[in-house]
Amino acid sequence: MANIEELKSFATQVRRDIVRQVHKVNSGHPGGSLGCTEFLVALYQEIMDHDPSFNMDGIGEDIFFLSNGHISPVFYSVLARSGYFPVEELGTFRMINSRLQGHPTTHEGLPGVRIASGSLGQGMSVALGAAQAKKLNKDHKLVFTLHGDGELQEGQNWEAIMYAGANGVDNIISTVDVNGQQIDGSTDTVLNMGDLKAKFEAFGWDVLKVAEGNDIEKVIEGLKEAKQHTGKGKPVCVLLTTVMGNGVDFMMGTHEWHGKAPNDEQLESALAQNPETLGDY
């Protein structure tokens, strides 16, 4: 296992990358990105057995699908800093002719991305197809996904959740980023989804809760436990409680920073809270 302090400083650099990316083009989604930083760092630096030389089919390796594509800044930063493409390319985020589109896409051939996402609710279905392909290929590696909690309001998710439970797709670990926020306010006020654990369980899933989704040790612990639950006839769900905007005090715990970029002053404050660790791009 990697040194926890090293992973924490990796995460700090990713947070810098996130705010710098969105500040430069005055657009993008920092809130959810910051909230999922520890999750993605844990996944790519500790949990998944993956190959940054990147092959689309991903046979013989663990693969990941980002369903809530708007948190592309954290995805791009973690991919780049895990060796999928040069970190300098983060400076092209959302710019014309860039491989780093506003929402992730395979269209420009960016290594590490296996499906376009952005229009919400589609990632789990794609992941289930990939999971079934792994079974056909007798490939015992796993498929990981990430979804926003608000994203679960999209009906397609429940088609997929029903399919996975009914068919015992037990080589998938789907994590839900439970930050309780969405564009129009809290998830409870916009469209209350009730007890997500009970819902997933009712659809035949094995559900784990990780209460401290921004504590990288706890995230790693939770995901390692989730891996132990695979291969037992049920799909595995991790309900990961996070704080939107985590690590930048004025962005924390509010939906206000879902899709808003910091100004120069705010950037300075955000960077001061997250000192350079691996070198800025």
Added chain:
Amino acid sequence: MKKYTYTEKQDTRSGFGAGLAELGKTNEKVVALCADLTPSLKMADFIEANPERFFQTGIAEANMMGMAAGLTIGGYIPYTGTFANFSTGRVYDQIRQSIAYSGKNVKICASHAGLTLGEDGATHQILEDIGLMKMLPGMTVINPCDYNQTKAATIAIAEHEGPVYLRFGRPKVPIFTPADQKFEIGKAIMLNEGTDVTIIATGHLVWEAIKAGEALEEKGISAEIINIHTIKPLDEEAIIKSVKKTGCVVSAEEHNFLGGLGESVARTLAEHHPAPQEFVATKDTFGESGTPEQLMDKYGLNAEAIVAASEKVIKRK
């Protein structure tokens, strides 16, 4: 003029089922998905022979399209099966993002297209699917005309890397194309050469175009008849060459005239060789319940309509 005859009628969906069964034997990468319509799509033979390569998604088409996209990751060639309405309009965003934009090698196979679905009525009779699919960048759109051609197309698209929309139907129609044909995506088929009018037809309207050609010959009109089984990419060269000779064109399809084959033909001619055109197609309307024959007659999608359109367009030259 070449005479076309037939000894048997069969539904094009059965051609799909036969092609899929054949692929089950010859291509181990082909997998199939269906949203609770396996009898309608004639998928039983494939499923029986390859149960591990079949995925029943239940009545959940959005999930089916996403799963199909995912199955390509790992090297498979997924064929999805449901009615044309549920293969396109219901799941347009899933196809757009997870399949077309993502460049996934999914074959979207759609039965019961158009009015000839019959008695179920307009909720199921999609007349907009060609337009929806042809507008997606990178999507190939194919609408074969009979059992043999549908079977050949089903087999051929496995060799084509990229998303394909394959459209076929429910009614039994004459089998007049060869059983051993090689299906070439994007290649028009010249059925009869003529000099007075070009008739460009797709799907079930191809046989009607042949019958129209015979009726026109009796009236002393020489019709050139072209089967456009691939609407995208369109064989523009064949169309331009023919219309340069005849000077006018009739397009015929079981689809709305907005967004269909006719519009693709009109765009091609507007760019390269403007010429008068008449559209045998539905005219910005929904369908309704009735027998296939009654509906094709009421909405003007048969040989008689093609004859009338041909006489009209010739006068506009």
